Amino acid sequence: MSDIREERPTAQGGVISNEKPAPIVDAQSDFDGHAERDLNVTEDDLLEAKELASQMSLEEVREMMFNVHKIHEKDPNFPLVIIEKIEAFLSNDDVFENPEKHEALIQEMKLEAALITGNSPYAEVRAVVDNHDDPTMPVSTLRAWTIGLLFSGLLAFVNQLFSVRYPSITILANVAQLLAYPLGKLWEKSVPDVGFTVGGQRFSLNPGPFNRKEHMLITIMANVAYNIPYTNYIIWTQWLPKFFNQSYAANFGYQLLISLSTNFIGYGLAGLCRRFLVYPSYCVWPASLVTIALNSAFHADKNGAVDGPFRSVWRASRQKFFYIAFGAMFVWFWFPNYLFTALSSFSWLTWIAPKNRNLATVTGFNSGLGFNPFPTFDWNIL
Numbered sequence: 217m218s219d220i221r222e223e224r225p226t227a228q229g230g231v232i233s234n235e236k237p238a239p240i241v242d243a244q245s246d247f248d249g250h251a252e253r254d255l256n257v258t259e260d261d262l263l264e265a266k267e268l269a270s271q272m273s274l275e276e277v278r279e280m281m282f283n284v285h286k287i288h289e290k291d292p293n294f295p296l297v298i299i300e301k302i303e304a305f306l307s308n309d310d311v312f313e314n315p316e317k318h319e320a321l322i323q324e325m326k327l328e329a330a331l332i333t334g335n336s337p338y339a340e341v342r343a344v345v346d347n348h349d350d351p352t353m354p355v356s357t358l359r360a361w362t363i364g365l366l367f368s369g370l371l372a373f374v375n376q377l378f379s380v381r382y383p384s385i386t387i388l389a390n391v392a393q394l395l396a397y398p399l400g401k402l403w404e405k406s407v408p409d410v411g412f413t414v415g416g417q418r419f420s421l422n423p424g425p426f427n428r429k430e431h432m433l434i435t436i437m438a439n440v441a442y443n444i445p446y447t448n449y450i451i452w453t454q455w456l457p458k459f460f461n462q463s464y465a466a467n468f469g470y471q472l473l474i475s476l477s478t479n480f481i482g483y484g485l486a487g488l489c490r491r492f493l494v495y496p497s498y499c500v501w502p503a504s505l506v507t508i509a510l511n512s513a514f515h516a517d518k519n520g521a522v523d524g525p526f527r528s529v530w531r532a533s534r535q536k537f538f539y540i541a542f543g544a545m546f547v548w549f550w551f552p553n554y555l556f557t558a559l560s561s562f563s564w565l566t567w568i569a570p571k572n573r574n575l576a577t578v579t580g581f582n583s584g585l586g587f588n589p590f591p592t593f594d595w596n597i598l
Protein backbone atom coordinates (compact mmCIF):
# COMPACT_ATOMS: atom_id res chain seq x y z
CA MET A 217 0.00 0.00 0.00
CA SER A 218 1.17 3.44 -0.75
CA ASP A 219 1.86 5.76 2.09
CA ILE A 220 -0.93 8.35 1.91
CA ARG A 221 -0.83 11.13 4.44
CA GLU A 222 -4.07 12.93 5.01
CA GLU A 223 -3.86 16.54 6.11
CA ARG A 224 -6.16 16.87 9.06
CA PRO A 225 -7.91 20.10 10.01
CA THR A 226 -6.51 21.94 12.98
CA ALA A 227 -8.40 22.25 16.20
CA GLN A 228 -8.97 25.73 17.58
CA GLY A 229 -10.44 25.99 21.04
CA GLY A 230 -11.74 22.42 20.91
CA VAL A 231 -13.52 23.06 17.60
CA ILE A 232 -12.19 21.62 14.39
CA SER A 233 -11.97 24.28 11.68
CA ASN A 234 -11.41 23.80 7.96
CA GLU A 235 -10.99 27.53 7.28
CA LYS A 236 -7.68 28.77 5.98
CA PRO A 237 -5.99 31.49 7.99
CA ALA A 238 -6.74 34.97 6.67
CA PRO A 239 -3.86 36.69 4.92
CA ILE A 240 -2.10 39.36 6.89
CA VAL A 241 -2.78 42.77 5.38
CA ASP A 242 -0.29 45.52 5.90
CA ALA A 243 -2.60 48.41 6.75
CA GLN A 244 0.20 50.96 6.61
CA SER A 245 1.23 49.91 3.10
CA ASP A 246 -2.39 50.03 1.97
CA PHE A 247 -2.74 53.54 3.38
CA ASP A 248 0.49 54.65 1.74
CA GLY A 249 -0.78 53.41 -1.60
CA HIS A 250 -4.04 55.31 -1.24
CA ALA A 251 -2.21 58.44 -0.12
CA GLU A 252 0.19 58.31 -3.06
CA ARG A 253 -2.72 57.98 -5.51
CA ASP A 254 -4.96 60.60 -3.92
CA LEU A 255 -2.27 63.16 -3.17
CA ASN A 256 -0.33 62.28 -6.33
CA VAL A 257 3.04 62.28 -4.59
CA THR A 258 6.24 60.35 -5.01
CA GLU A 259 7.56 58.01 -2.37
CA ASP A 260 10.23 60.50 -1.31
CA ASP A 261 7.68 63.31 -0.97
CA LEU A 262 5.45 61.01 1.07
CA LEU A 263 8.24 60.11 3.50
CA GLU A 264 9.17 63.75 3.95
CA ALA A 265 5.53 64.73 4.49
CA LYS A 266 5.11 61.96 7.07
CA GLU A 267 7.99 63.30 9.11
CA LEU A 268 6.51 66.79 9.12
CA ALA A 269 2.96 65.54 9.70
CA SER A 270 4.00 63.70 12.87
CA GLN A 271 4.73 67.08 14.48
CA MET A 272 1.29 68.57 13.74
CA SER A 273 -1.63 68.63 16.14
CA LEU A 274 -5.22 68.04 15.11
CA GLU A 275 -6.18 71.65 15.77
CA GLU A 276 -3.34 72.93 13.61
CA VAL A 277 -4.43 70.67 10.78
CA ARG A 278 -8.04 71.78 11.19
CA GLU A 279 -7.15 75.45 10.91
CA MET A 280 -4.85 74.83 7.97
CA MET A 281 -7.40 72.73 6.09
CA PHE A 282 -10.01 75.43 6.62
CA ASN A 283 -7.73 77.93 4.89
CA VAL A 284 -6.86 75.43 2.15
CA HIS A 285 -10.54 74.80 1.44
CA LYS A 286 -11.23 78.51 1.38
CA ILE A 287 -8.47 79.13 -1.17
CA HIS A 288 -8.72 76.03 -3.36
CA GLU A 289 -12.45 75.24 -3.25
CA LYS A 290 -12.99 76.54 -6.80
CA ASP A 291 -9.45 75.84 -7.98
CA PRO A 292 -9.61 73.69 -11.16
CA ASN A 293 -5.97 72.66 -10.73
CA PHE A 294 -6.42 71.29 -7.21
CA PRO A 295 -7.35 67.57 -6.95
CA LEU A 296 -11.11 67.24 -6.53
CA VAL A 297 -10.79 64.10 -4.41
CA ILE A 298 -8.73 66.03 -1.86
CA ILE A 299 -11.30 68.84 -1.77
CA GLU A 300 -14.02 66.29 -1.05
CA LYS A 301 -11.98 64.73 1.75
CA ILE A 302 -11.26 68.14 3.25
CA GLU A 303 -14.99 68.89 3.26
CA ALA A 304 -15.67 65.53 4.91
CA PHE A 305 -12.95 66.28 7.45
CA LEU A 306 -14.22 69.76 8.36
CA SER A 307 -17.94 69.00 8.35
CA ASN A 308 -17.74 65.93 10.60
CA ASP A 309 -17.57 66.97 14.26
CA ASP A 310 -17.03 63.36 15.27
CA VAL A 311 -13.56 63.53 13.73
CA PHE A 312 -12.50 65.97 16.44
CA GLU A 313 -14.54 64.44 19.25
CA ASN A 314 -13.46 60.84 18.57
CA PRO A 315 -10.28 61.08 16.49
CA GLU A 316 -9.40 57.43 17.10
CA LYS A 317 -12.31 56.41 14.85
CA HIS A 318 -11.05 58.46 11.89
CA GLU A 319 -7.34 57.82 11.95
CA ALA A 320 -7.01 57.27 8.18
CA LEU A 321 -8.76 60.55 7.28
CA ILE A 322 -6.82 62.50 9.91
CA GLN A 323 -3.54 61.03 8.74
CA GLU A 324 -4.26 61.96 5.13
CA MET A 325 -5.22 65.51 6.13
CA LYS A 326 -1.98 65.79 8.07
CA LEU A 327 -0.05 64.65 5.01
CA GLU A 328 -1.81 67.21 2.83
CA ALA A 329 -1.08 69.93 5.39
CA ALA A 330 2.56 68.84 5.49
CA LEU A 331 2.80 68.94 1.70
CA ILE A 332 1.39 72.46 1.59
CA THR A 333 3.72 73.58 4.38
CA GLY A 334 6.95 72.14 3.00
CA ASN A 335 6.12 71.75 -0.68
CA SER A 336 3.59 72.74 -3.33
CA PRO A 337 -0.04 71.55 -3.25
CA TYR A 338 0.18 70.88 -6.99
CA ALA A 339 1.73 67.67 -8.27
CA GLU A 340 2.89 69.39 -11.47
CA VAL A 341 4.97 71.83 -9.44
CA ARG A 342 6.33 69.16 -7.11
CA ALA A 343 7.46 67.11 -10.11
CA VAL A 344 9.57 69.98 -11.45
CA VAL A 345 10.57 72.28 -8.59
CA ASP A 346 12.86 70.98 -5.87
CA ASN A 347 11.90 72.17 -2.39
CA HIS A 348 15.44 71.69 -1.06
CA ASP A 349 18.21 74.23 -1.31
CA ASP A 350 21.98 73.94 -1.10
CA PRO A 351 23.22 77.28 0.29
CA THR A 352 26.85 76.32 -0.35
CA MET A 353 26.31 76.19 -4.12
CA PRO A 354 27.84 79.29 -5.78
CA VAL A 355 25.45 81.50 -7.76
CA SER A 356 26.75 84.99 -8.51
CA THR A 357 30.02 83.89 -10.09
CA LEU A 358 32.19 85.55 -12.70
CA ARG A 359 31.39 82.64 -14.99
CA ALA A 360 27.64 83.11 -14.69
CA TRP A 361 27.80 86.87 -15.19
CA THR A 362 30.15 86.61 -18.18
CA ILE A 363 28.05 84.02 -20.01
CA GLY A 364 24.82 85.76 -18.99
CA LEU A 365 25.94 89.17 -20.23
CA LEU A 366 27.20 87.60 -23.45
CA PHE A 367 23.83 86.05 -24.26
CA SER A 368 21.90 89.09 -23.03
CA GLY A 369 23.78 91.40 -25.37
CA LEU A 370 23.63 88.96 -28.27
CA LEU A 371 19.89 88.30 -28.00
CA ALA A 372 19.05 91.97 -27.48
CA PHE A 373 21.14 93.00 -30.50
CA VAL A 374 19.77 90.35 -32.87
CA ASN A 375 16.13 90.83 -31.86
CA GLN A 376 16.36 94.62 -32.07
CA LEU A 377 18.12 94.47 -35.44
CA PHE A 378 15.52 92.19 -37.01
CA SER A 379 12.50 93.79 -35.33
CA VAL A 380 12.02 96.11 -38.31
CA ARG A 381 12.22 93.19 -40.73
CA TYR A 382 9.04 91.59 -42.01
CA PRO A 383 8.53 88.89 -40.97
CA SER A 384 10.58 89.63 -37.89
CA ILE A 385 13.09 87.17 -36.43
CA THR A 386 13.08 86.60 -32.68
CA ILE A 387 15.53 84.46 -30.71
CA LEU A 388 13.95 83.32 -27.47
CA ALA A 389 15.62 82.91 -24.09
CA ASN A 390 15.49 79.12 -24.24
CA VAL A 391 18.15 79.27 -26.96
CA ALA A 392 20.48 80.89 -24.45
CA GLN A 393 19.46 78.30 -21.87
CA LEU A 394 20.39 75.48 -24.23
CA LEU A 395 23.70 76.96 -25.34
CA ALA A 396 24.72 78.11 -21.86
CA TYR A 397 25.10 74.54 -20.63
CA PRO A 398 27.88 73.45 -23.04
CA LEU A 399 29.55 76.84 -22.60
CA GLY A 400 29.47 76.49 -18.83
CA LYS A 401 30.85 72.96 -19.01
CA LEU A 402 33.59 74.10 -21.40
CA TRP A 403 34.48 76.90 -18.97
CA GLU A 404 34.53 74.37 -16.13
CA LYS A 405 37.00 72.11 -17.97
CA SER A 406 39.29 74.69 -19.57
CA VAL A 407 39.56 77.79 -17.36
CA PRO A 408 42.02 77.56 -14.43
CA ASP A 409 41.00 78.18 -10.83
CA VAL A 410 42.52 81.63 -10.36
CA GLY A 411 40.89 84.63 -8.76
CA PHE A 412 41.05 87.44 -6.24
CA THR A 413 39.68 88.24 -2.80
CA VAL A 414 37.54 91.27 -1.97
CA GLY A 415 36.23 91.89 1.53
CA GLY A 416 37.13 88.40 2.65
CA GLN A 417 35.24 86.76 -0.22
CA ARG A 418 37.10 85.00 -3.00
CA PHE A 419 36.04 85.45 -6.61
CA SER A 420 37.40 82.71 -8.85
CA LEU A 421 37.34 82.33 -12.61
CA ASN A 422 36.44 78.68 -12.10
CA PRO A 423 34.60 78.11 -8.79
CA GLY A 424 33.95 74.45 -9.55
CA PRO A 425 31.36 72.45 -11.47
CA PHE A 426 28.86 74.43 -13.52
CA ASN A 427 25.73 74.15 -11.39
CA ARG A 428 22.00 74.67 -11.78
CA LYS A 429 21.93 78.00 -9.96
CA GLU A 430 24.46 79.56 -12.32
CA HIS A 431 22.54 78.12 -15.25
CA MET A 432 19.25 79.57 -14.01
CA LEU A 433 20.84 82.99 -13.39
CA ILE A 434 22.06 83.03 -17.01
CA THR A 435 18.58 82.04 -18.19
CA ILE A 436 16.93 84.80 -16.15
CA MET A 437 19.34 87.38 -17.56
CA ALA A 438 18.66 86.24 -21.12
CA ASN A 439 14.91 86.13 -20.47
CA VAL A 440 14.94 89.75 -19.34
CA ALA A 441 17.17 91.00 -22.15
CA TYR A 442 15.77 89.27 -25.23
CA ASN A 443 12.53 91.27 -25.25
CA ILE A 444 12.37 94.38 -27.38
CA PRO A 445 11.82 97.52 -25.24
CA TYR A 446 8.29 98.83 -25.07
CA THR A 447 9.53 102.10 -26.55
CA ASN A 448 10.78 100.50 -29.76
CA TYR A 449 7.90 101.66 -31.92
CA ILE A 450 7.43 104.88 -29.94
CA ILE A 451 10.87 106.06 -31.04
CA TRP A 452 10.19 105.13 -34.66
CA THR A 453 6.87 106.95 -34.57
CA GLN A 454 8.43 110.07 -33.07
CA TRP A 455 11.41 110.17 -35.43
CA LEU A 456 9.88 109.31 -38.83
CA PRO A 457 8.90 112.42 -40.85
CA LYS A 458 5.60 110.87 -41.94
CA PHE A 459 4.47 110.78 -38.31
CA PHE A 460 5.66 113.28 -35.66
CA ASN A 461 9.04 114.21 -37.21
CA GLN A 462 10.62 114.85 -33.80
CA SER A 463 14.36 114.87 -34.46
CA TYR A 464 15.33 114.61 -30.79
CA ALA A 465 13.98 111.03 -30.79
CA ALA A 466 17.16 110.03 -32.66
CA ASN A 467 19.30 111.04 -29.67
CA PHE A 468 20.85 108.01 -27.96
CA GLY A 469 20.48 109.49 -24.48
CA TYR A 470 16.77 110.08 -24.99
CA GLN A 471 16.26 106.54 -26.30
CA LEU A 472 18.15 105.03 -23.37
CA LEU A 473 16.32 107.02 -20.71
CA ILE A 474 12.83 106.47 -22.10
CA SER A 475 13.53 102.74 -22.44
CA LEU A 476 14.83 102.45 -18.88
CA SER A 477 11.99 104.51 -17.43
CA THR A 478 9.23 102.43 -19.01
CA ASN A 479 10.93 99.16 -18.06
CA PHE A 480 11.53 100.28 -14.49
CA ILE A 481 7.87 101.21 -14.16
CA GLY A 482 6.99 97.67 -15.20
CA TYR A 483 9.49 96.11 -12.80
CA GLY A 484 8.23 98.33 -10.00
CA LEU A 485 4.64 97.27 -10.57
CA ALA A 486 5.76 93.64 -10.74
CA GLY A 487 7.50 94.05 -7.39
CA LEU A 488 4.37 95.50 -5.83
CA CYS A 489 2.27 92.64 -7.17
CA ARG A 490 4.55 89.83 -5.99
CA ARG A 491 2.51 89.25 -2.85
CA PHE A 492 -0.58 88.69 -5.01
CA LEU A 493 0.82 87.04 -8.16
CA VAL A 494 3.99 85.21 -7.09
CA TYR A 495 4.14 84.36 -3.40
CA PRO A 496 0.79 82.49 -3.01
CA SER A 497 1.12 78.78 -3.74
CA TYR A 498 -1.89 78.80 -6.07
CA CYS A 499 -0.14 81.21 -8.45
CA VAL A 500 1.28 78.67 -10.88
CA TRP A 501 3.05 79.98 -13.98
CA PRO A 502 3.28 77.10 -16.50
CA ALA A 503 5.85 78.85 -18.70
CA SER A 504 8.22 79.07 -15.74
CA LEU A 505 7.75 75.36 -15.03
CA VAL A 506 8.99 74.57 -18.55
CA THR A 507 12.14 76.61 -17.97
CA ILE A 508 12.77 74.96 -14.60
CA ALA A 509 12.16 71.48 -16.04
CA LEU A 510 14.73 72.04 -18.78
CA ASN A 511 17.23 73.36 -16.25
CA SER A 512 16.64 70.32 -14.02
CA ALA A 513 17.10 67.99 -16.98
CA PHE A 514 20.67 69.22 -17.46
CA HIS A 515 21.60 69.03 -13.78
CA ALA A 516 19.56 66.09 -12.44
CA ASP A 517 21.56 63.96 -10.02
CA LYS A 518 19.04 61.15 -9.67
CA ASN A 519 17.51 59.15 -12.47
CA GLY A 520 14.43 57.31 -11.27
CA ALA A 521 12.60 54.80 -13.42
CA VAL A 522 9.18 55.84 -14.73
CA ASP A 523 6.35 53.92 -16.34
CA GLY A 524 6.25 54.20 -20.11
CA PRO A 525 3.75 53.13 -22.76
CA PHE A 526 2.84 49.48 -23.31
CA ARG A 527 3.80 48.56 -19.73
CA SER A 528 7.41 49.47 -20.32
CA VAL A 529 9.74 51.09 -17.80
CA TRP A 530 11.92 53.99 -18.91
CA ARG A 531 15.24 54.48 -17.20
CA ALA A 532 16.76 57.08 -19.52
CA SER A 533 17.74 60.34 -17.88
CA ARG A 534 16.02 63.58 -18.78
CA GLN A 535 19.17 64.81 -20.43
CA LYS A 536 19.47 61.69 -22.60
CA PHE A 537 15.79 61.89 -23.54
CA PHE A 538 16.25 65.54 -24.47
CA TYR A 539 19.19 64.77 -26.74
CA ILE A 540 17.27 61.95 -28.43
CA ALA A 541 14.24 64.18 -28.99
CA PHE A 542 16.45 67.04 -30.20
CA GLY A 543 18.21 64.78 -32.70
CA ALA A 544 14.94 63.32 -33.97
CA MET A 545 13.43 66.79 -34.44
CA PHE A 546 16.54 68.00 -36.25
CA VAL A 547 16.40 65.09 -38.70
CA TRP A 548 12.64 65.36 -39.24
CA PHE A 549 12.85 69.11 -39.87
CA TRP A 550 14.43 68.54 -43.30
CA PHE A 551 11.58 66.40 -44.61
CA PRO A 552 8.59 68.80 -44.47
CA ASN A 553 10.72 71.89 -45.10
CA TYR A 554 13.01 70.75 -47.93
CA LEU A 555 12.85 67.11 -49.03
CA PHE A 556 9.07 66.60 -49.20
CA THR A 557 7.36 69.96 -48.69
CA ALA A 558 3.92 68.46 -49.30
CA LEU A 559 4.09 67.20 -45.72
CA SER A 560 3.65 70.79 -44.51
CA SER A 561 0.26 71.20 -46.19
CA PHE A 562 -0.75 67.58 -46.44
CA SER A 563 -4.01 67.82 -48.39
CA TRP A 564 -4.00 64.13 -49.20
CA LEU A 565 -7.79 63.93 -49.49
CA THR A 566 -7.71 66.18 -52.55
CA TRP A 567 -5.46 63.63 -54.26
CA ILE A 568 -8.49 61.35 -54.57
CA ALA A 569 -10.06 63.70 -57.11
CA PRO A 570 -7.63 66.51 -57.98
CA LYS A 571 -10.12 68.27 -60.27
CA ASN A 572 -13.04 68.16 -57.83
CA ARG A 573 -13.59 71.74 -56.67
CA ASN A 574 -16.05 70.84 -53.93
CA LEU A 575 -13.64 68.32 -52.41
CA ALA A 576 -10.83 70.90 -52.47
CA THR A 577 -13.09 73.50 -50.87
CA VAL A 578 -13.98 71.24 -47.96
CA THR A 579 -10.73 69.36 -47.35
CA GLY A 580 -8.10 71.66 -48.86
CA PHE A 581 -5.44 73.02 -46.53
CA ASN A 582 -4.36 76.19 -48.35
CA SER A 583 -7.61 77.46 -49.86
CA GLY A 584 -10.23 75.18 -48.31
CA LEU A 585 -11.86 74.61 -44.95
CA GLY A 586 -9.21 72.09 -43.97
CA PHE A 587 -11.47 69.25 -42.82
CA ASN A 588 -8.67 66.73 -42.72
CA PRO A 589 -7.68 64.29 -39.95
CA PHE A 590 -3.99 64.67 -40.89
CA PRO A 591 -3.61 68.22 -42.24
CA THR A 592 0.14 68.59 -41.66
CA PHE A 593 3.23 66.82 -40.40
CA ASP A 594 5.13 70.04 -39.73
CA TRP A 595 5.09 71.23 -36.10
CA ASN A 596 5.94 74.76 -37.26
CA ILE A 597 2.45 74.94 -38.75
CA LEU A 598 0.78 73.25 -35.81
